[in-house]
Amino acid sequence: MSRINCDVINCSHNNERVCYANVVTVGGKSAHSDSETCCASFLDSMVYSHLTNNVNDPQHSCNSITCNVVTCTHNSNNVCNADSIKVNGDNVNLYTETNCLTFKNE
Numbered sequence: 001m002s003r004i005n006c007d008v009i010n011c012s013h014n015n016e017r018v019c020y021a022n023v024v025t026v027g028g029k030s031a032h033s034d035s036e037t038c039c040a041s042f043l044d045s046m047v048y049s050h051l052t053n054n055v056n057d058p059q060h061s062c063n064s065i066t067c068n069v070v071t072c073t074h075n076s077n078n079v080c081n082a083d084s085i086k087v088n089g090d091n092v093n094l095y096t097e098t099n100c101l102t103f104k105n106e
Helices: none
Strands: 004-006 024-027 065-067 085-086
Touching: 024 085
Parallel strands: 004 085, 024 065
Antiparallel strands: none
C-alpha cells in the first residue's frame, strides 16, 4: 500500500490514485473535521501538466508528509505519523478544495 492514496484525479502528482509528489503538506491548522483540512501540495494538472516522476513503482511514491493540523492525533511535531493517508476532492481547482480523510480530531 502506498503512503498517500489520492482520489484527486486532476492533481499533477497523482498517478492511478497514488501520490508521487516529493513532499505532501496537509493544511488546516485548527481543523475540527476532515472538511477543514486540505492537501496544500495540490497542483492542477491542467495548469502544471505532470511535474512528477509518474512511474508505477512504490519506491518512487511520496512517503514524506508534513502537517500543520495541530488538532489531528496523527500530527507529531508537524509530521504525519499515520501509516498512510487518503486525500480526496471532486472537481478540484484549488488546494483548499481537497481534504485529508485520515484526519482524526484529538
